[in-house]
Amino acid sequence: MKREAIRRLSLKGKLTVLSAGAIFITYFVFTFLQYHMVKQWLLKEEEKTMEQTVAEIETYYAEKRNVSWEAIRRSRAFLEKLNERYQLIRVTDEKGNVIVSVSNGAAVSLSPSEMPDKRKMDEHFINNERFLLLRQPLHIGQLHGTIEIARRLARFQQVTNTLFLIMTAIGFLAMAASALAGRFVAQSFVRPLQTLAKTMADIKNNGLKRRIDVPPTRDEISELMVMFNGMMDEIERSFAMQRQFVEDASHELRTPLAILQGHLSLLQRWGKHNPEILEESLEAAVKEAERLKRLVLELLDLSRAEAITVPDEIVPMDAAAAVGQVVKNFRVLHPDFQFLIDQPEKPLARMAMAKHHFEQLLFILLDNAVKYSQRMKQIVVSLREEGPFVIVSIRDYGIGIPKEELKNVFLRFYRVDKARSREQGGAGLGLSIAKEIIDKYGGQIVIKSEVGQGTTVELAIPKAKQERGA
Structure with missing residues (x-):
C-alpha cells in the first residue's frame, strides 16, 4: 500500500518527500550524536569532579603528621566543607568499617566492602536512583583503608532530560522546516520542467516558433x-x-x-x-x-x-586507382575532352570511404565540369596528401561561378545559370548530393571559382585509420 501510494505521487510530491526526509534524517542523526556526545561529556565531568575530590582528600591526609584513625574521624569538618550537593564521602578501614562519613543530599546506604587494589569507578542504581561510586585505596603510613564517594546523578539527569526535551521540541520544528525546505527544493526543481512541458504543449498546439526562456543559472x-x-x-x-x-x-x-x-x-x-x-x-x-x-x-x-550510415570499420580504398577508372570511363563518354591526372610518384595513403560513394562523388563533379566547360575542354584531376586527409581536386576551365553565388551552390535545386542548366539537363541536386556524402564521412568539400576562368572543387577525405600514423 505504501509503495502504491508513493507511486501515485506526482514528481513534485516525491521530491518533497525525499528532500524533507533527507533533511530530517540528517538533522536527526546529527542531533542524536550531539545529544550522546554532550551526555558523555557531562558524565565525564561528574567523574572528573569526584576524582579531584579524592585527590584533595588524599593530599589533606598525607600532609598530616602522625595520622591515626581518630585523626581521620576528626576530619569531618574538612570533608563536609569539601563535599558537594548530592554526594556522600566516607572513609573505611581495610576491613570495611566506616571511620567517617558525610552526606550532602545523598541519603544512601553503602554496604561494607573490602579495600580495592586500585581506583574503581562504577555506576549503580540504589533505591531506583542512579549513582556514580568511586572507591580509592588509602595508604598513609601504617594505615590502610578506602576513600569512597557516592554521587547521586540527579543534576546530571536533570540536565540531560532538559536537553532531550529541548532537542525533541527542536526536532518537531525541524520536521516542519524540513517539509517546507523539501517543498521549496521540489518546486525549484519542478518549475523548469513545468515550463518545459508547457512550452511543448504550446508547440504542439501553435507550431514550432515557441521557445523556452532559459534562466541565467547554468545548471543541468x-x-x-x-x-x-x-x-x-x-x-x-x-x-x-x-x-x-x-x-x-x-x-x-x-x-x-x-x-x-x-x-x-x-x-x-x-x-x-x-x-x-x-x-x-x-x-x-x-x-x-x-x-x-x-x-x-x-x-x-x-x-x-x-540515409547513408558509415560503418565503424571501413575497408580502406586506393584513391588513385578509383580516379583512374572513373576518368577512363569519362574519356569514353566525352572523347572531345582532355582529362589529365596529376598525382605524386609516391603512393598515396588509402582513404576511409566506400568505393562506390567515392566514385559517385567523382561522377557528379566531373559531370558538372564537362557541362560547364564548353570553351576550353580540358579537365585536371589532382591528388595529394595534406595532414589527415587525401585531397582530390577537380579543375575545369569553364564559365566559372560568381563569388556571390558560391555560398548557395550546395543548396538543393540551386543553379547559377538556370537557363543553361536546364538546357544541359541539370536539376541543381548534384552538389547537394556530394555535400551529403562527404559530410557523412567527416570530410570537406571546398569550391573556388572565378567567372570566365573556371572552377576548382577540392574534396578532403579522411585517411584510413591504418594510414594516419604513417
Missing part, C-alpha cells in the same frame, strides 16, 4: 532547456528545408509536365494530322520525359545520400 536543467531550444531550431530548420524542398521539387517537376501537357494537347487538337508538328511534339515529349527521369533519379540519389 538550464542546459536541458538550451538543448531543447537547439533541437527545436534544428527541427524548425528541417521542416523549413523540407517545405522548400517540396516547393522546389514541385517547381522542377511542373515545368517538364507543363511542356508535356502542352505538346500532347497540341497533338490531340490537330497536330496528329501534321507530320511536322507530330515529329516536333514527340521529340519534345521524349526530351522532357528524359528530364523527368533524370530528376527523379537525382532525387532518389539525394535521399540515399541522406
